[in-house]
Amino acid sequence: MSKTKELARHKRDRTWMWIQLLPVMLVLTVLFGGALVLGVAQSLGFAPWFGVNTFPDFSYFGALWGDSFFWRSLGLTLYYAIAATLISLVMGVLLALALVRSFPSKSLYKYLYKLPLMIPYTVGIALAVIMLGNGGMLSRLMAFAGFIDDPSQFPQILKTHMGWGIIAVYVWKQTPFVALTIYAVLLGVGRETEEAAAILGANKRQVFFQVTLPQILPGIISSTLIIFAFNIGAFEAPFILGGGFPDTLPVVAWRYFNDADYTLQLQGMATVVSIALVAGVILYSYLAFYRRYERRIGRH
C-alpha cells in the first residue's frame, strides 16, 4: 500500500520536473536547434527557395577555408575577442577585490561602476566614435590647443586592424560584468580564509594566488566564458570601429548576406557555421580543461 503511494508520488514528482523543463527544452530544440539544422543544411548547399539545391555540397566550406583571407579574418576575430576578454578579466578582478574592502564613498562607487552594464553596446560604440575618432572630441581639443594643425592629423585609434576602439568598447562594457560576478563570489566565501592565511604568515601575493584565486575561479571561468562567446560573435563594434578588409568573421558573413546576389547567402551561412564551430570547439575545450583541473584538486 505505502509502496504504491510512494510510486505515485515519485511519478508525480517526475511529471512536475518535466513540466518545469519543458519550456526551455522547447525553445532550445525548436527555435535554436531548428535554426542550427537549417543553417548547417544551407551551408551545405540546401536552399531551394533561391533555386539552389546541391545538398550535400562541401564546396562552400572548401572555398571559404581554402582562402587565406578567411584565416586572417579568423585571426582578427580571435585577437579582438581574447584581448578584450583578458583585459576585462584583469580589470574586473582588481575592481572586485577593491570593492570588498571599505573605502570612502564606496556606496556611490558601487552604483557608478555598474553604469556601463545598463548602457547598450551601440551607445558605447557611438561614444567611442564621438570621443576617439579623427573628427572626435579628443582630436578637436588637441587641434584647438595647437598640438596638431587639423583634427585629421590626430593619430588613428579607430578603424585600424589593431582594433583599439573595438577592444576599448568591449572592455568598457565587460569589466563591470566580470567585477559583478567575482564580487558576488567573494561576498559568498567571506574573508575569513584570507585572514586566517594572513595570520599564519602568508604574504599578500600568497594570499591572492593560493587562497583567493582558487575560491573565485568558478566565477572567473563562467564570466570569461560568457564574454568570450559574445565577443567572438559580435558584429556591430568590428563593423563600425574595425579597420575594413580583412574584416572579422561576423562582418564577413554580413557582407555575404547583404549582397544583391542571393546565391552568396550560402557562402554567408558557411561563414556563420564556421564561427559556431570555432566558438564551440574553443568553449568546449576551455570547459573540459577546467573540469579536469577541478577533479584534480578534488572538487566535483
Added chain:
Amino acid sequence: MRKTMLSLSVIGSLMTGVAFAQDADAFRDGFIAGDISWEEVQARAMEEGEVNLYYWGGSDQINIWMDRFAVPALAEEGVTLNPVRITGTKDAVDLVLAELGSGRGLGEGSVDAIWVNGENFATLMRQGAVMGAFADKLPNSVNFEWNPEDPRSLLNLRDFGVETNASEIPWSGQQYVCAVNTDRVASDDVPSTFAEMRAYLEANPGKFTYVKPPHFIGNTFVQAAVYAHNPDGTGAEPFQSSLDELGAEELARLIAPGMEYLREIEPLLLGGDSGNARYPEDPNALNGLFLNGEIDFSCQFGLYGVATGLRDGTYPEGAEQFIFPEGNMIKNKNYLVIPANAPNPAAAMVMANYMASVDSQATKLEIAGMPPGVDPWRLSDEDAARLDAASPGLVGVTQAELDANTAPDTNATLVDVIEATWLEYIERDSEESISSIVATAVANLN
C-alpha cells in the same frame, strides 16, 4: 446558435480574404488592359485605405518632406501613407521575395511600393516580382517622355540598361558630382580628370577616398573610372550592352585600364600610407570624412547636396561642386516600383500618381533637394518655371557644364561583374589577371 454565428463569421472572413485576392488580380489585369477608369482606381484606393512605401530613410530632408508633404496630400485622397524607412533597399526586396515564396500574391503581401533602381530592380524583374505595366497609364504619366523614338526617353524606359516595361515610374533624376571645400583647396588644384586627381594625391597623399563597393555609390565611382580609361576611347558606350552581348573577355579588356588606375592610386588614398586604404561604407560616412577635413573631395549622387547642405548649415561656407571626371559624370534616374504582391495595389497607384505630379516634384526638390524625375520638356511653361524656381541651385558649376559632361549608367548585368572584380582585384589584392578574375566572376553569377 452563438457557435454557428461565430463559425459562419470566421468562414465569411476567410472567404472575403480569398475573394479579395482574386479581385485584386482582376483589378490589376483590368487596369493594365485599360478597362478600369482612374475614378474607379481612386474609389478602390479609398476602400483599401492605406499604402506602405518602403524607402531608404537615411536622409532627414527626405523624411521631413515625406511627413510634411506626401502624407497630408495623400490623406486628401483618402489614403493613409505609411512611410517605412529602411537602411537598405535590399531589405524590402528580400521581404517581397520571401512573401512571394511563401505563396502570398497580389493583395496579400506587405510592401506596396519601393524606392529602387539598378541591381535591386533587376533582381525584382528577374524573379518576376513586379506588378506590371502601370507607370505609363497614370494620369500624371504625361509628365514623362515614353516615346522610344525620342532618345531622351532612355532613362524612363531603361533602368541601368534593364527595360522597365513601365513597371516602375521615375521619381527623381540624379547625377554623380563631387564637392570640394574651397577654403582648404586652391581652385587651381581642383582636379577635373583622373590623371589630375592622381597628381593632386601625389602632392597631398591621403586626402581622397570613395565609398566602398558593393555600395552603389562606390560602384558608380568605379564605373566612372572605367569609362574614362576605356582603351577604345569610347567611354560609356560599350557598357550599355548586357553581359551576354558583350562577353566576359571583351568586358575584361575594357575595364582593365580603369582597374589598374584604381589599384595604382590605392596607396595615395586615405589611410593608404599605412598599407590599408580606408573606404567608407556609405555616403554618410563619406560625408563625415569630408566635413572633418580628412578628405578634400567627396563624390556621390546629389546635384543639390551642396546647396541644401549650405542652407542647413551642415556644409562649410567654402563648399562648392566641381566637374569631375570630365565627360563621365554618371546620370541616372531612380524609381518607384509596385511589387507583384502589393497589399493595396490601387492605393499604391494613387500614391505613384501623386509622386509623379509637378506639385510633389517641386516641393520635394525644394525641401529635400531631390532633382525632378519628370521631364521638363513635357511640362507646361508654367510648371517648368515652377520647378526651376524650386531648385536649391547649383554651387560652383552650371547646368550647361553638367549637361556637357553627362554619361549614362552601366548595364545592370555588368555592374555585378565590375563590382566582383573590384572586390577581388583592389580589396583582396588578387595576383590573378583581370581577365581570369572577370571569367571567374561571370562563372559564379550563372
